[in-house]
């Protein structure tokens with residue numbers, strides 16, 4: 001067996017691709033073999049750093065016969081790369097969000113299920129020890145109330161402030177929190193979101209500045225979600241969960257618990273979950289799917305929920321999910 005058991009290709013060589021590549025380069029059994037990005041500087045920089053070749057197209061990348069491909073493109077650019085990788089039957093890691101809307105990801109998910117291709121998705125919060133702790137504490141308790149927040153700045157990438165670039169904050173950012181709510185509290189049956197449609201104060205922006213939403217869970221629990229991109233800093237991205245005698249707050253930094261017995265704080269290193277999501281995917285590529293906590297078809301359900309929230313805000317009406 002080769003030392004580099006997993007030969008990985010990248011489609012998209014921006015910020016998140018660089019993070020995955022650094023994590024993968026820290027594993028003893030991974031080689032990054034090729035990079036595709038229409039922005040030549042990004043492709044060159046990532047490939048030089050990790051000893052990979054720059055490829056002109058996804059087909060050229062696939063000609064290197066990688067064991068897995070990471071698709072780290074902006075929301076508007078999903079589709080062609082995934083389709084080509086799936087056609088080649090190669091395992092696929094896709095960064096969130098899966099697309100600008102639900103239609104294309106639904107089609108891709110159907111192909112993934114039919115072909116039983118190994119997939120991973122960048123919902124790395126699922127791999128956090130803070131989430132595991134929350135799950136343990138909530139075990140056997142009925143959640144009554146959920147409060148999600150994503151209070152942040154406009155990220156410094158040109159595609160973000162445009163609806164046709166990012167899909168907006170509910171789809172692009174809050175989907176992490178929406179995903180956690182689904183995992184810890186269960187399916188959502190109805191959402192109603194209202195938005196401050198005034199765009200943030202950056203050039204060419206047309207996304208909503210803020211949104212406030214309510215969610216009804218199948219279990220009977222209810223929830224809220226508050227988002228804004230009008231701050232100059234990342235203020236808070238978290239999910240609070242309330243059950244009889246339990247108040248939990250989960251963030252990328254840890255899980256804060258208050259019960260009738262007292263308070264606990266379980267800090268975590270946010271990089272641990274980011275490493276774990278890549279390791280679990282590669283293990284699945286190698287045949288061990290045990291540790292894979294979220295694949296594309298599962299992630300699709302959280303993406304559909306985020307899309308329903310965005311549609312509710314734009315159509316100004318409650319939506320049955």
Ligand SMILES: NC(=O)c1ccc[n+]([C@@H]2O[C@H](COP(=O)([O-])OP(=O)(O)OC[C@H]3O[C@@H](n4cnc5c(N)ncnc54)[C@H](O)[C@@H]3O)[C@@H](O)[C@H]2O)c1
Nearest residue numbers: 012013014015016037039042073075077095096097122157
């Ligand atoms: N899970 C997470 O924590 C996390 C963190 C950051 C970003 N993301 C997600 O990752 C995605 C990319 O974000 P980013 O910060 O890396 O953006 P970025 O703008 O830094 O990088 C995206 C790169 O993709 C390239 N690209 C555009 N169209 C392409 C195409 N058709 N084929 C190949 N490359 C293409 C761009 O030229 C750019 O270099 C976004 O959807 C974002 O939401 C996830």
